Amino acid sequence: MPAVDALVCFALYAANRTTTQAYRVLLEPWKLTYPQYIALVTLWADGDQSVTSLGEALQLDSGTLSPMLARMESAGYLTRTRRSDDERVVTVALTARGREMREELAHIPRCIAAGAGLSDADSARELIDALHQLTEAMKDLRDHPQTVLASTGTPHASA
Structure with missing residues (x-):
């Protein structure tokens, strides 16, 4: 067994990478990337919002988010418009095509859950809760x- 297989960080990395690859396969017929998919999911659930709030929700910086949104706008999934009362704020809204995709892609979460061996909503919720706890601990x-x-009693170098 390679040494990295005993590391929590590598197990998380490998799980994340493989999960993203599974999404890539499932989303390929729609020519969507995983970040584009989660942007759609966020807009379906939370409605129109500013580019800033969408970036915060997706944990994407503007250098990554803006080109992605431009591609999604070109594909006809969403629009970006400057607010008339504050032109610094750009609002992202789904088009009719973007809203239609919700039904077309409704099978994706079920496929991911089945592939992950999550037998029911409770097991999915437990995994999600554990991952959220891990995320908060790593932020700390x-x-x-x-x-x-x-x-941990670990000595650390002083500056």
């Missing part, structure tokens, strides 16, 4: 590494 480590190092 990222934002407060000295606290985590001290709590």
Whole structure:
């Protein structure tokens, strides 16, 4: 067994990478990428919103988000319009085609859940909750590494 197989970080990396590849296969008939799909999911669930709020929800920076939205607009899935009361704010809204895709892509979550071996909504919720807890813990480590190092008794280099 390769040494990396014993690392939590590698297991997470491999699971993320393979899951994204599975989405790629499932979304290919629509010529959608995974980030485009999650943008659609967000707009279906939360409605029209600013580019800024969409970027925050998807955890994408504007350098990644803007070109992606431009491609989705060219494909006819959404529109981007500047607000008349504040032209700095760009609102993203689904087109009729973008709304239609919700039904066409409704099978995607079921396929991912089945592929992941999640037998029911409760098992999916448990996995999602555990991943959210992990995300928050890693944000805490990222934002407060000295606290985590001290709590584990790990010596750390001083500046």
